[in-house]
Amino acid sequence: MFNINIKTKGVINMNNLKKVGLTALAGSLVAGSVSAADLSATGTASMSYSGGDDKAVSGNGWSMSDSFTLSASGDVNDIGVTLSFEVEGSENNATNQLDSHSISFDFGDAGTLTFAGHGGSSALGAVDDVMPTANEEPWDVLTGAETNVVGGGGGNENFLYNYSHDSGLNFAASYTNAADAVTDVSYHDIGVSYTGIDGLTVGYAQGDVEYTTGTKQEQHTMYATYAMGGFTVGLQTSENDQAGSTNDRESTGMGISYQVNDDLAVSYGTHQIEFNSGQDQDTSAVSASYTMGSLSISGSMHSGDNIGNTDGNNREAYELNLVFNF
DSSP states (O other): OOOEEEOOOTTOOOTTOOOOOOOOSSHHHHHSOBOOEEEEEEEEEEEEEEEOOTTSOOSSSEEEEEEEEEEEEEEETTEEEEEEEEEEEOTTSSOEEEEEEEEEEEOGGGOEEEEEEESOOOTTGGGSOOOOOSSOOTTSSSTTTTTTOOOOOOOSSEEEEEEEOTTSEEEEEEEEOOBTTTBSSOEEEEEEEEOOSTTEEEEEEEEEEOSSTTOOEEEEEEEEEEEETTEEEEEEEEEEEOTTOSOOEEEEEEEEEEEOSSSEEEEEEEEEEEESSSOOEEEEEEEEEEEETTEEEEEEEEEEESGGGOTTOOEEEEEEEEEEEO
Protein backbone atom coordinates (compact mmCIF):
# COMPACT_ATOMS: atom_id res chain seq x y z
CA MET A 1 0.00 0.00 0.00
CA PHE A 2 1.12 3.60 -0.51
CA ASN A 3 -0.26 6.97 0.39
CA ILE A 4 -1.31 9.51 -2.21
CA ASN A 5 -0.83 13.25 -1.80
CA ILE A 6 -3.96 15.01 -2.96
CA LYS A 7 -3.82 17.69 -5.66
CA THR A 8 -7.09 19.14 -6.92
CA LYS A 9 -7.87 21.12 -10.03
CA GLY A 10 -11.09 22.87 -10.88
CA VAL A 11 -14.20 22.74 -8.74
CA ILE A 12 -14.31 19.09 -7.70
CA ASN A 13 -14.92 18.83 -3.94
CA MET A 14 -12.40 16.41 -2.50
CA ASN A 15 -12.14 17.74 1.06
CA ASN A 16 -13.13 14.40 2.48
CA LEU A 17 -10.60 12.48 0.43
CA LYS A 18 -7.47 12.14 2.59
CA LYS A 19 -5.60 9.18 1.18
CA VAL A 20 -6.02 6.36 -1.28
CA GLY A 21 -4.48 2.90 -1.14
CA LEU A 22 -3.48 1.03 -4.25
CA THR A 23 -2.63 -2.67 -4.20
CA ALA A 24 0.37 -3.77 -6.28
CA LEU A 25 -0.55 -5.97 -9.23
CA ALA A 26 2.46 -8.27 -9.30
CA GLY A 27 4.76 -9.92 -6.82
CA SER A 28 7.74 -7.94 -8.03
CA LEU A 29 5.93 -4.69 -7.32
CA VAL A 30 4.88 -5.84 -3.85
CA ALA A 31 8.44 -6.72 -2.95
CA GLY A 32 9.86 -3.39 -4.15
CA SER A 33 10.00 0.03 -2.62
CA VAL A 34 6.99 2.27 -3.12
CA SER A 35 7.11 6.07 -3.10
CA ALA A 36 4.38 8.59 -2.40
CA ALA A 37 2.08 9.23 -5.32
CA ASP A 38 -0.06 12.13 -6.50
CA LEU A 39 -3.74 12.16 -7.34
CA SER A 40 -4.95 14.73 -9.86
CA ALA A 41 -8.45 15.47 -11.07
CA THR A 42 -9.52 16.97 -14.38
CA GLY A 43 -12.92 17.32 -15.93
CA THR A 44 -14.97 18.50 -18.86
CA ALA A 45 -18.55 19.57 -19.49
CA SER A 46 -20.02 20.30 -22.88
CA MET A 47 -23.22 21.26 -24.68
CA SER A 48 -23.70 20.21 -28.30
CA TYR A 49 -26.28 20.74 -30.98
CA SER A 50 -26.44 18.77 -34.21
CA GLY A 51 -28.92 18.89 -37.04
CA GLY A 52 -29.42 19.35 -40.75
CA ASP A 53 -29.67 15.63 -41.53
CA ASP A 54 -33.33 15.24 -42.50
CA LYS A 55 -32.83 11.49 -43.11
CA ALA A 56 -31.63 10.75 -39.58
CA VAL A 57 -33.86 9.54 -36.76
CA SER A 58 -32.89 11.80 -33.86
CA GLY A 59 -34.18 13.67 -30.82
CA ASN A 60 -34.30 17.42 -30.38
CA GLY A 61 -30.65 17.87 -31.42
CA TRP A 62 -29.32 18.98 -28.04
CA SER A 63 -26.98 16.79 -25.99
CA MET A 64 -24.71 17.15 -22.99
CA SER A 65 -21.51 15.44 -21.94
CA ASP A 66 -19.99 15.64 -18.47
CA SER A 67 -17.17 13.67 -16.91
CA PHE A 68 -14.19 13.89 -14.62
CA THR A 69 -11.02 11.81 -14.61
CA LEU A 70 -8.95 10.85 -11.59
CA SER A 71 -5.31 9.87 -12.13
CA ALA A 72 -3.00 8.42 -9.47
CA SER A 73 0.70 8.30 -10.33
CA GLY A 74 3.83 7.22 -8.51
CA ASP A 75 7.05 5.20 -8.79
CA VAL A 76 7.40 1.51 -7.96
CA ASN A 77 10.89 0.05 -8.34
CA ASP A 78 11.78 3.03 -10.55
CA ILE A 79 8.81 2.26 -12.80
CA GLY A 80 6.28 5.04 -13.21
CA VAL A 81 2.78 3.71 -12.53
CA THR A 82 -0.36 5.66 -13.40
CA LEU A 83 -3.91 4.55 -12.65
CA SER A 84 -6.62 6.52 -14.44
CA PHE A 85 -10.40 6.24 -14.46
CA GLU A 86 -13.19 8.41 -15.81
CA VAL A 87 -16.62 8.90 -14.25
CA GLU A 88 -19.20 10.01 -16.77
CA GLY A 89 -22.91 10.80 -16.72
CA SER A 90 -25.00 8.20 -18.52
CA GLU A 91 -26.88 9.07 -21.70
CA ASN A 92 -30.26 8.91 -19.97
CA ASN A 93 -28.98 11.16 -17.17
CA ALA A 94 -30.12 8.58 -14.61
CA THR A 95 -26.79 7.54 -13.11
CA ASN A 96 -23.08 8.12 -13.21
CA GLN A 97 -20.93 5.34 -14.58
CA LEU A 98 -17.32 4.27 -14.79
CA ASP A 99 -16.12 4.85 -18.34
CA SER A 100 -12.52 4.79 -19.58
CA HIS A 101 -10.06 3.24 -17.12
CA SER A 102 -6.47 2.05 -17.47
CA ILE A 103 -3.15 1.41 -15.77
CA SER A 104 0.13 2.45 -17.37
CA PHE A 105 3.74 1.46 -16.67
CA ASP A 106 6.43 3.94 -17.72
CA PHE A 107 9.78 2.19 -18.23
CA GLY A 108 11.65 5.36 -19.12
CA ASP A 109 13.80 4.92 -22.22
CA ALA A 110 12.24 1.46 -22.75
CA GLY A 111 8.78 2.85 -23.48
CA THR A 112 5.32 2.69 -21.91
CA LEU A 113 2.88 -0.21 -21.53
CA THR A 114 -0.82 0.54 -20.96
CA PHE A 115 -3.56 -1.93 -20.09
CA ALA A 116 -7.01 -0.44 -20.73
CA GLY A 117 -10.00 -2.13 -19.18
CA HIS A 118 -12.16 0.20 -21.24
CA GLY A 119 -11.65 3.14 -23.56
CA GLY A 120 -8.21 2.15 -24.86
CA SER A 121 -7.10 2.20 -28.47
CA SER A 122 -5.17 -0.13 -30.72
CA ALA A 123 -2.08 1.03 -32.62
CA LEU A 124 -4.08 1.19 -35.87
CA GLY A 125 -7.22 2.59 -34.27
CA ALA A 126 -5.25 5.52 -32.86
CA VAL A 127 -4.38 6.67 -36.41
CA ASP A 128 -7.54 5.75 -38.34
CA ASP A 129 -7.79 9.41 -39.43
CA VAL A 130 -5.04 11.86 -38.48
CA MET A 131 -5.83 14.56 -41.00
CA PRO A 132 -5.75 18.13 -39.57
CA THR A 133 -9.16 19.40 -38.50
CA ALA A 134 -10.53 22.11 -36.24
CA ASN A 135 -13.46 19.96 -35.08
CA GLU A 136 -14.49 16.56 -36.49
CA GLU A 137 -13.44 14.24 -39.32
CA PRO A 138 -15.36 14.64 -42.61
CA TRP A 139 -17.10 11.27 -42.10
CA ASP A 140 -18.22 12.09 -38.57
CA VAL A 141 -21.63 13.61 -37.66
CA LEU A 142 -23.19 12.13 -40.84
CA THR A 143 -25.31 9.10 -39.86
CA GLY A 144 -23.77 5.84 -41.14
CA ALA A 145 -20.70 7.42 -42.73
CA GLU A 146 -18.18 6.04 -40.21
CA THR A 147 -19.25 2.39 -40.57
CA ASN A 148 -16.72 1.52 -43.29
CA VAL A 149 -13.79 3.64 -42.11
CA VAL A 150 -10.66 1.47 -41.84
CA GLY A 151 -9.83 1.60 -38.13
CA GLY A 152 -8.38 -1.70 -36.93
CA GLY A 153 -9.81 -3.94 -34.21
CA GLY A 154 -9.29 -4.57 -30.54
CA GLY A 155 -11.64 -3.80 -27.69
CA ASN A 156 -11.71 -3.73 -23.91
CA GLU A 157 -8.92 -5.34 -21.88
CA ASN A 158 -6.41 -4.17 -24.47
CA PHE A 159 -2.61 -3.89 -24.14
CA LEU A 160 -0.83 -1.01 -25.91
CA TYR A 161 2.93 -0.50 -25.99
CA ASN A 162 4.49 2.80 -27.11
CA TYR A 163 8.16 3.61 -27.69
CA SER A 164 9.73 6.88 -28.83
CA HIS A 165 13.39 7.39 -29.80
CA ASP A 166 15.27 10.69 -29.71
CA SER A 167 15.78 10.39 -33.48
CA GLY A 168 12.04 10.91 -34.02
CA LEU A 169 11.22 7.24 -34.63
CA ASN A 170 8.11 6.03 -32.81
CA PHE A 171 6.72 2.50 -32.47
CA ALA A 172 3.38 1.19 -31.19
CA ALA A 173 1.93 -2.31 -30.81
CA SER A 174 -1.33 -3.51 -29.30
CA TYR A 175 -2.88 -6.86 -28.34
CA THR A 176 -6.40 -7.93 -27.37
CA ASN A 177 -6.91 -11.50 -26.20
CA ALA A 178 -9.65 -13.56 -27.86
CA ALA A 179 -13.05 -13.47 -26.12
CA ASP A 180 -16.48 -14.30 -27.50
CA ALA A 181 -17.82 -10.90 -26.48
CA VAL A 182 -15.05 -9.07 -28.39
CA THR A 183 -13.25 -11.15 -31.02
CA ASP A 184 -13.07 -14.87 -31.85
CA VAL A 185 -9.40 -14.54 -32.78
CA SER A 186 -6.90 -12.55 -30.71
CA TYR A 187 -6.15 -9.19 -32.30
CA HIS A 188 -2.76 -7.52 -32.65
CA ASP A 189 -1.40 -4.67 -34.73
CA ILE A 190 1.65 -2.44 -35.06
CA GLY A 191 2.34 1.15 -36.06
CA VAL A 192 5.44 3.21 -36.80
CA SER A 193 5.90 6.93 -37.36
CA TYR A 194 8.74 9.38 -37.90
CA THR A 195 8.81 12.96 -36.61
CA GLY A 196 12.53 13.71 -36.94
CA ILE A 197 12.08 16.47 -39.54
CA ASP A 198 10.64 19.73 -38.24
CA GLY A 199 6.95 19.98 -39.10
CA LEU A 200 6.76 16.59 -40.85
CA THR A 201 5.06 13.42 -39.58
CA VAL A 202 4.88 10.22 -41.63
CA GLY A 203 3.46 6.93 -40.41
CA TYR A 204 2.23 3.43 -41.19
CA ALA A 205 0.07 0.93 -39.28
CA GLN A 206 -1.35 -2.52 -40.01
CA GLY A 207 -3.43 -5.20 -38.36
CA ASP A 208 -5.62 -8.26 -39.09
CA VAL A 209 -9.23 -8.05 -37.90
CA GLU A 210 -11.06 -11.35 -37.35
CA TYR A 211 -14.00 -10.81 -35.04
CA THR A 212 -15.63 -13.98 -36.45
CA THR A 213 -13.46 -17.02 -37.26
CA GLY A 214 -12.76 -17.31 -40.98
CA THR A 215 -13.51 -13.68 -41.83
CA LYS A 216 -10.02 -12.17 -41.52
CA GLN A 217 -9.66 -8.65 -42.87
CA GLU A 218 -6.16 -7.31 -43.56
CA GLN A 219 -6.05 -3.59 -42.84
CA HIS A 220 -3.33 -0.98 -43.18
CA THR A 221 -2.97 2.79 -43.40
CA MET A 222 -0.27 5.25 -44.47
CA TYR A 223 -0.27 8.97 -43.72
CA ALA A 224 1.77 12.16 -43.83
CA THR A 225 1.19 15.62 -42.37
CA TYR A 226 3.31 18.74 -42.71
CA ALA A 227 3.05 21.95 -40.67
CA MET A 228 4.57 25.23 -41.82
CA GLY A 229 3.69 28.53 -40.24
CA GLY A 230 0.01 28.44 -39.38
CA PHE A 231 -0.82 25.87 -42.06
CA THR A 232 -0.97 22.07 -41.67
CA VAL A 233 -1.72 19.78 -44.62
CA GLY A 234 -2.19 16.02 -44.66
CA LEU A 235 -2.80 12.99 -46.86
CA GLN A 236 -3.82 9.48 -45.74
CA THR A 237 -4.63 6.27 -47.61
CA SER A 238 -6.06 3.08 -46.09
CA GLU A 239 -7.08 -0.39 -47.31
CA ASN A 240 -9.25 -3.26 -46.10
CA ASP A 241 -8.80 -6.63 -47.87
CA GLN A 242 -10.84 -9.75 -47.13
CA ALA A 243 -10.41 -12.89 -49.25
CA GLY A 244 -13.60 -14.02 -50.99
CA SER A 245 -15.57 -11.04 -49.76
CA THR A 246 -17.16 -7.97 -51.29
CA ASN A 247 -16.03 -5.96 -48.25
CA ASP A 248 -12.77 -4.81 -49.85
CA ARG A 249 -12.37 -1.06 -49.79
CA GLU A 250 -9.81 1.70 -50.13
CA SER A 251 -10.01 5.17 -48.66
CA THR A 252 -8.25 8.47 -49.24
CA GLY A 253 -8.37 11.38 -46.84
CA MET A 254 -7.03 14.90 -47.26
CA GLY A 255 -7.08 17.89 -44.95
CA ILE A 256 -5.78 21.40 -44.51
CA SER A 257 -6.02 23.58 -41.42
CA TYR A 258 -4.94 27.12 -40.63
CA GLN A 259 -4.20 28.52 -37.18
CA VAL A 260 -5.37 32.09 -37.66
CA ASN A 261 -4.07 33.14 -34.23
CA ASP A 262 -3.51 31.57 -30.83
CA ASP A 263 -7.25 31.12 -30.35
CA LEU A 264 -8.87 30.63 -33.77
CA ALA A 265 -8.40 27.67 -36.17
CA VAL A 266 -10.22 26.74 -39.40
CA SER A 267 -10.00 23.63 -41.58
CA TYR A 268 -11.32 21.79 -44.63
CA GLY A 269 -11.17 18.05 -45.21
CA THR A 270 -12.37 15.34 -47.60
CA HIS A 271 -12.62 11.58 -47.28
CA GLN A 272 -13.49 9.03 -49.98
CA ILE A 273 -14.12 5.29 -49.57
CA GLU A 274 -13.91 3.25 -52.77
CA PHE A 275 -15.70 -0.11 -52.65
CA ASN A 276 -14.95 -3.05 -54.96
CA SER A 277 -18.63 -2.94 -55.93
CA GLY A 278 -21.36 -0.35 -55.63
CA GLN A 279 -21.07 3.39 -55.15
CA ASP A 280 -18.13 5.21 -53.59
CA GLN A 281 -18.78 7.19 -50.43
CA ASP A 282 -17.60 10.82 -50.56
CA THR A 283 -17.66 13.11 -47.52
CA SER A 284 -16.31 16.61 -46.81
CA ALA A 285 -16.41 19.09 -43.94
CA VAL A 286 -15.60 22.70 -43.08
CA SER A 287 -14.67 23.26 -39.41
CA ALA A 288 -13.71 26.06 -37.04
CA SER A 289 -12.78 26.33 -33.38
CA TYR A 290 -12.17 29.21 -30.97
CA THR A 291 -10.57 28.92 -27.53
CA MET A 292 -10.84 31.36 -24.63
CA GLY A 293 -8.92 29.96 -21.68
CA SER A 294 -10.75 26.85 -20.48
CA LEU A 295 -13.71 27.51 -22.79
CA SER A 296 -13.78 26.40 -26.42
CA ILE A 297 -16.39 26.80 -29.13
CA SER A 298 -16.24 24.59 -32.21
CA GLY A 299 -18.43 23.62 -35.12
CA SER A 300 -18.45 21.90 -38.48
CA MET A 301 -20.64 21.47 -41.56
CA HIS A 302 -20.59 18.07 -43.26
CA SER A 303 -21.73 16.77 -46.62
CA GLY A 304 -21.76 13.18 -47.90
CA ASP A 305 -22.78 11.26 -51.02
CA ASN A 306 -23.67 7.56 -51.26
CA ILE A 307 -23.28 7.01 -47.52
CA GLY A 308 -22.66 3.36 -46.61
CA ASN A 309 -22.07 2.37 -50.25
CA THR A 310 -25.75 3.13 -51.00
CA ASP A 311 -26.57 4.97 -54.20
CA GLY A 312 -28.48 8.19 -53.53
CA ASN A 313 -28.01 8.13 -49.75
CA ASN A 314 -26.82 11.74 -49.69
CA ARG A 315 -26.78 13.66 -46.43
CA GLU A 316 -25.84 17.01 -44.94
CA ALA A 317 -25.39 17.77 -41.26
CA TYR A 318 -23.80 20.23 -38.85
CA GLU A 319 -22.55 20.24 -35.28
CA LEU A 320 -21.92 23.01 -32.71
CA ASN A 321 -20.06 22.45 -29.42
CA LEU A 322 -19.50 24.51 -26.27
CA VAL A 323 -16.88 22.86 -24.04
CA PHE A 324 -15.61 23.78 -20.56
CA ASN A 325 -12.38 22.18 -19.31
CA PHE A 326 -11.32 22.34 -15.68
